[in-house]
Amino acid sequence: MSDGHWQLEGTGAELYERYLVPAITAKWAEDLLDRAQPREGEAVLDIACGTGIVARLAAGRMGRGKVIGLDLNSGMLAVARSVPTEGVPINWMGGSALDLPFTSDSFDVVLCQLGLQFFPDQTRALDEMRRVLKRSGRAGLSVYSEIERTPGANAFVLALDAVLGRDASRIKRGEHRFTAAAQLETLLRAAGFNAVDVQTVEQTIVFPSVLDYVQFRLLATPMASLLKDRTASERQEIILSVASKTTALSTSAMLEGGTFTFPQQAYVAATLGG
Ligand SMILES: C[S@@+](CC[C@H](N)C(=O)[O-])C[C@H]1O[C@@H](n2cnc3c(N)ncnc32)[C@H](O)[C@@H]1O
Incomplete structure (x- = not known):
C-alpha cells in the first residue's frame, strides 16, 4: 500500500489476500468463528477457503487438533500456503464443495x-x-444478503450498468443472490441440519477511496473480464467514469474523510449438533 491507496501489481489471489481479506473477510471470519467456536482437539474443515483466512484464524484459536482448508482454485490455495500460520498446522487441499474428498462423519466443525x-x-x-460432519458437529456458513443492503456495492453496480450497459453488473450481483435469512435456513434444514440459527449481521467496511474500490473490482476480480478487450486508456476512462458515478450515488456519510465506508450485510448461519 502507498499513501493508504491500493497498488494493484500481483495476481488476483495475491491482491485478494493483501487487500480484501483485511478490509472484509477477516472481519466476517472472526464473527463466524465466535459462532462456531472451534475447540482444542477438534477436526475443522473450511470449505471454499480461498486464501485461507477462516482456516488460519481457526487454527490460531486451537492449541491442538486438525484443520483442513479446501478450495477449487489453485491460485487461491497457492497464496494460502504462502501465508504464515499460528497454532494447529493446516492442510490445504484442492477440491470441490460438491464432492468433498472425505469419509462421512469426519469433522467436528465445517465452515464455509x-x-x-x-x-x-x-x-x-x-x-x-x-x-462429512459428525452427528454432534457444528457448521458455520455465511452469504451476502441482497445487494441493496450493502450500499457501497449497490452504488457500484448501478454505476457500472450506467457506464457499460445493463448486464455489466451480473457477476457482482451474483454474489448477493440470497435475499432472505429464511432462504438459507430452509436450505440448511432440507440438508438435514436441525438446530439452525441464521442471523442478519452487518460489518462496517472501509476502502481507502471510491477509486480504490472501483479499480480493485474492475482489475483484480473476475469482473476484469468486462475490460479485457479494451485498451489501457479505455480501461482508465471506464474506471474513472464508474468511480465518478459511484461517488454521485453515495451518501455524504459513505464518503466522509475521502474514504469509501459503508455497512455490508450478510446472513450468518450456525448449526448445533445435527
Ligand atoms: C469470495 S471467496 C471466499 C474465500 C474465503 N472463504 C474468504 O472468506 O476469504 C469464494 C471462494 O469460493 C471458491 N469456490 C467457488 N466454487 C467452489 C466450489 N465448487 N468448491 C470449492 N470452492 C469453490 C472460490 O475459488 C473462492 O476462493
Whole structure:
C-alpha cells in the first residue's frame, strides 16, 4: 500500500489476500468463528477457503487438533500456503464443495464463509457438508444478503450498468443472490441440519477511496473480464467514469474523510449438533 491507496501489481489471489481479506473477510471470519467456536482437539474443515483466512484464524484459536482448508482454485490455495500460520498446522487441499474428498462423519466443525452463493448446486454442497460432519458437529456458513443492503456495492453496480450497459453488473450481483435469512435456513434444514440459527449481521467496511474500490473490482476480480478487450486508456476512462458515478450515488456519510465506508450485510448461519 502507498499513501493508504491500493497498488494493484500481483495476481488476483495475491491482491485478494493483501487487500480484501483485511478490509472484509477477516472481519466476517472472526464473527463466524465466535459462532462456531472451534475447540482444542477438534477436526475443522473450511470449505471454499480461498486464501485461507477462516482456516488460519481457526487454527490460531486451537492449541491442538486438525484443520483442513479446501478450495477449487489453485491460485487461491497457492497464496494460502504462502501465508504464515499460528497454532494447529493446516492442510490445504484442492477440491470441490460438491464432492468433498472425505469419509462421512469426519469433522467436528465445517465452515464455509462467503462461498455457498457461488456453488452451482447449493443443495448438493449442503448435503456434502452434512455428510462429512459428525452427528454432534457444528457448521458455520455465511452469504451476502441482497445487494441493496450493502450500499457501497449497490452504488457500484448501478454505476457500472450506467457506464457499460445493463448486464455489466451480473457477476457482482451474483454474489448477493440470497435475499432472505429464511432462504438459507430452509436450505440448511432440507440438508438435514436441525438446530439452525441464521442471523442478519452487518460489518462496517472501509476502502481507502471510491477509486480504490472501483479499480480493485474492475482489475483484480473476475469482473476484469468486462475490460479485457479494451485498451489501457479505455480501461482508465471506464474506471474513472464508474468511480465518478459511484461517488454521485453515495451518501455524504459513505464518503466522509475521502474514504469509501459503508455497512455490508450478510446472513450468518450456525448449526448445533445435527
Ligand atoms: C469470495 S471467496 C471466499 C474465500 C474465503 N472463504 C474468504 O472468506 O476469504 C469464494 C471462494 O469460493 C471458491 N469456490 C467457488 N466454487 C467452489 C466450489 N465448487 N468448491 C470449492 N470452492 C469453490 C472460490 O475459488 C473462492 O476462493
